[in-house]
Amino acid sequence: MKENQAILLGADSLSVEGKKIARVLSFFGVPWHAGTTAELLSKTTSRDSSSQCRLMSSADTFLQLTEVSESDPSWTQFWQEQVHSTFVYAGKDPQSFQRLVRTLIGDDRAVISKTRPGVGDFAVSDDFDNFCGVMSGIRVTANEANTDGGFVLNTAKGNLINIISRGDGTVFWKLEYKGVPVFLLTSPEIVDIGAELKSQNFDVREHFLSAVPLVLYIKWAFAEICWNAPEVNACLVIDDPLLKPTHGFVDFKELLFLMKRHKFSTNIAFIPWNWRRSAPETVRLFRENSEHFSLSVHGCDHTRAEFGSPGQQRLYWKARQALERMDRHEALTGISHDPVMVFPQGIFSEAAMGALKRTNLIASVNNDIISADPDPRAITISDVWDIAVMRYTFPLFTRRYPWEGIENFAFDALLGKPAIAIIHHDYCSDHCERLVRFVQQVNALRCVPTWRNLGDVVRRSYRQRGDSTGAEEVEMYGTELRIENRSGQPRRFLIRRRECEPSTIQRICTDAHEIAWRQVDGRIDFEIDLNPGENRVIRINFHDLVGKERHEDNLPYRFKTMLRRYLCEMRDNYVAPMRCRFAGSR
DSSP: EEEEEEEESSSSSHHHHHHHHHHHHTTOOOOOOEHHHHHGGGGGGGOTTTTTEEEEEEEEHHHHHHHTTOOOOHHHHHHHHHEEEEEOTTTTTHHHHHHHHHHHOOTTTOOOEEETSSSSSEEEEOOOHHGGGGGGTTTTOOOOHHHHTTTTEEEOOSSSHHHHHHHEEEEEEEEEEEEEEEEEEOOSOOTTTTTTTTTOOGGGGGHHHHHHHHHHHHHHHHTTTTTTTSEEEEEEESSSSOOOSSETTEHHHHHHHHHHHOOEEEEEEEOGGGGOOOHHHHHHHHHHTTTEEEEEESSSSSSTTTOOOOOHHHHHHHHHHHHHHHHHHHHHOOOOOOOEEEEEGGGGOHHHHHHTTSSSSOOOEEOOOOSSSOOOOOHHHHHHHHSSSSSSSEEEOOOGGGOOOOHHHHHHHHOOOEEEEOOGGGGGTTTTHHHHHHHHHTTTTSSSSSEEOHHHHHOOEEEEEEEETEEEEEEOSSSSEEEOOSSSEEEEEEEEEEOGGGGGEEEEEEESBOOOOOOEETTOOOOOOOOOOOOOEEEEEEEOOOOOOOOOOOOOHHHHHHHHHHHHHHHHHHHHHHHHHHHHHO
């Protein structure tokens, strides 16, 4: 196998944009090193047929390389034999970019002009699937945030493949220079995934040109060695409903019919306080259709900021109480639950994450990424690009509302993240027409997701890559992992998971046996051998959180909780439908 490596071309030290590219390469596990054009040109006398490099540079640097190499015949042979492809971004010098483009496409009249906000959408080609993958056919509205400082190409020449266009021209395309693919991007900037996240999630619509083309190129050029998710999983989550025939605008029989017809699954974020209140006919519906319906743990009492406080012992008791209630509900109804926490109102504290880690929960799922602590820790874009946020002591999987756009769900899938969508009952007020349109968009993606229950989404969400020995490296996120040998040969899996508190681990095991593990540089490592087609569930068990304090709820708290629950149900079942009917009659 040829060695894949990225060479970041530039001056003696990496530029600001070069450092940003380096961070993205490292995020995907791609080896790279910085080099100058002089160092690259000096390699033309060497012949190493066992390796090919991928060049990445700004337009002005690549222009210098082409100008020097035009007078050196040996360069052409080196270029064709040892360069796999090149990724070039516009940089800060539009004149150099225009000169380079005219040279490469052979059109002296090609024009590079400034982009204009509001002139057409960004459109990803649907004719280049092996490169665009899950982003094929995606359209994103151009605005001031994602077009500021960018350029667009207008040319009559037809010797290029248009990958991303706008209404007034091309912004990312492929051509061949002396037989080697060159990818040209009109954006002068690259997304900085080391930057602190300024919102509660990453919105690809605000960073479209600075993020999508680079990720597409890396996933294509380094497909053999970069981190990849073996599959894309999806699940719809509806917060709050009781298991009654209807809750607000949700009619469970209607929803089941739509799930079967449009091929999706739904997880109900179930409030454990309601464990004794499920209706028998709805229980039967869930039991008989477990491939479509599932339950997760939505807080405990679902009071305001229930898991947003700093008291870890109290939070640990509250989490244990939630799981005990879910167990009682299972004993009463026969409906099992996914051991996944969905935070009420999306509010959580660092103490809550530490408490959940010591329970039987395997992960948390949330819209908001930044904790509610007075001085929350910084979360970077790279943290959110990861399959789950691992900056806390407990894994946090992100979810999105449908109105955040199919482009965000597609980009998440490109990164290897599961597609977890969140709605409330009122999103079904049109008899689920909006929901069906959204599901159809998800299922129309080039990489069609597998719809599962929320627990299996967590267990099957990991990334992997092959190593030089033939083993598979795997990065684990939840505290449970379902790993499968999809090859036709016995294979060893080298599994790692980030863990800042290894002393809290009680044991790592499968159903069959305990697994030896070791601590290495802020993570734990262990191995497992699987035969062809074999799969195992690996579990990490943690020590209980020991404490002597009692945390029983007092009578006033219980009364307020009961009142809150009934008032919320009245709002959902009576007030919201009445408002909807009133609005429709006007």
